[in-house]
Amino acid sequence: MILTADHLSAIAGTATNDNMRSTVAGLAKAGVGAGLERPHRLAHYLGQLVHESAGWRYDREIWGPTAAQKRYEGRADLGNTQPGDGSRFRGRGPIQITGRANYRSFAAWAQKLDRRAPDFESDPEAVNTDPWEGLGPIWYWSTGNPTRASLNGLADANDLTMITRRINGGTNGMADRQARYVRAALVLAGYGATEVRRFQKEAGLTADGIAGPKTLAALHAKLKAMPVVQFSATTPNATKPAAPSAGIIAALLALFKSPFGGKA
Template identity: 50%
Template sequence: MQLTAAHLKAIALGPTDMSNIHSIVDATNKYGSEFGMLVPHRLAHFIAQLGGESAGFRYDREIWGPTAAQRRYDVRTDLGNTPERDGDGKKNAGRGPIQVTGGYNIGEFFKWCNAKGFNPPNFVDNPDLINTDPWEGLSAIWYWETRNLNKWADQNDIETIRKRVNGGLNGYDLVLTYYTRAGLVLLGRNIGKTSKTFENAVRKFQEQAKADGTYKGEVDGDDGPKTRAALHTALVAIGKAKGTQAAPVVVDKPVNVPVEPKGVTKPGKDIWTLVVTFVAGTFATFANLALPMQIAIFAFFVVGLILIATGRWNLAKSAKEIKAAIEAAT
C-alpha cells in the first residue's frame, strides 16, 4: 500500500504543513515495507498517533515555551539529559512527527540508523538534523519499530499504543478521532473537514458494515468502539487483497437537496385555485363583520377578479373602479 500526501491532508483536522506531510509520506513509502507497516490496519494506527503528536501534521518539533515541564528537561537524566542546567533540555527537545525527545532517544535513533546502514548525520551533536529528510519521517518509523507497535495495531489496541507513544493517555480522544478519519480515508471515503460531513461518512460506513455483518451497533454516525472495531476488520480485509493500494481520496460533487421532504406534493400553480382559497379564508376571517362591510369586501374582490381576467389591471384606474364599487354597495 502506498501512502499519499492527499491522504494525510484529507485526514488532518486543521491547518497542515505540506513539507511535514511529504516527509512522512516519503519515508513511510520508502522504508515502511521493511518494517511491516504498509498494511492498511497498521498504517491507520501509525497515522493516528502521528496526527495526535504533530497537531495534524502541522508541527515537526516541540513548541518551546519554555513551560515548567520543559525547564525540568534540563536535569532529567531519565531522558538521557545531564543533571546540570546546561541547556541540553532545549537542545534535545522533541523533533519529528512523533516527537523524539531527550539525549537517550536521540542517541538510540542515531545508533539504529547506523545499524541499518542508512548512514545518518550526527543527530547527537546536532538534533536539528532530525528535521531533515529522510530522517524526519524515519524517526517515527524507528520509534514504531523499536517499541513493537505493530503487535498492538494488529490487536486494534489504540490505548496501549497511545501509552507507549506518549507515556500516558494525553491526547487520547484526539487520537481516537484521527484513527477513524485515517481508516475511512484509507477505505476511500470522503470525510470532509466539518463535523457534519465526518458524521455522515461514519454513518455510511456503519450502514455498509452492518449489511456485511461486521458492525453490530446503531447506525448513528458516532465513531465509538464498535465502529472502530468494524473499521479494523475492513482495513485488515483490504490488506489481504493481493496488490492492495490505499483507495484514492474522493471528493463528493455538490448535490442539490430538495426543500420538500420525500412524498410531499408541491402545491399546484393554478392561480384561480389560489384566489378562491384566499377569498374563502378571508370571508371566514371576517364572518363577524356587519353585512354592509361583507358586501363591500365581496365587491372589492369581484371587481379585482374581473380586472385581472380582462387584462385591465392598471393601478390608478383600478383603484377608482374598486372605490366606486364599494361606495355603491354601501
C-alpha cells in the same frame, strides 16, 4: 492504494504541507520493513502522528521554555546529563523524539538503515531534515518506545489505549487520538474522512455517525482484510522551516507531554 501526502491531508483536514511529505518519504524508505504496509497498523500509526503533530502542523516542540520543559534539564533517564540538553534535545519530528539518549539511539538505528545518516546527538537539528524526519516516528514505533519492541502487536489487537500509553506515557488526548484514528481508518479504507455514517450503513451497523466499539471493531476488520498499502517515493526537502512560535500553543502542547517526557 498508494499512500501520498494528499491522503494525509484528508486525514488531518488541512492543506498538504512539507511535514506530510516527510512522513510519506519516511514510509517509502522504511515503512515496509516496519510492517506498516498493513492498513490496520498504518491507521493507528498515522492517527497517533496526526495527533502528536497537531495535524502535521508542527515538526518540533515549541520552546518557551515552559515549567514542564525546564524539567527536561538533568533528566538522566532521557540522557540529559549536560547543561542545556533539555533545549538542545527538545522534541523533534511528528512524534517528538526527546532527550539526548533517544537522539543517540535514533542515530544508531538510522545509520544501520542508511550509512549516510547524520549523528543526531552531535547535530540534533538534522532530525528535521528528510528523510530523517519521516523515519523518526518509524524508529519510535519499531524499537524506540519504552518497551523497545514494535507497537504492531498492539495495532493488531486494535488496542488504541495501550498504543497511546507507549507513545504518550499516559492517556492524554484520548478522545482526539480516537477521532484521528477513525479519520485515518476511513481514508485508508477508501472513504471520506468524515463518512462514518456511510461506512456504518455499508457495514450493516446503525448509521448514527458515532464511532463506538462496534464501529471501531468493524473498521479494524475492514482494514485487516484489505491489500497492503504501497508507499510513494517523494522528493525530500533538504531543510525545513522552523515551526511558528506562540506561547499559548507551547502551553497547550506541554499538556500533551507525559510527566516522563513522553518519549522516555
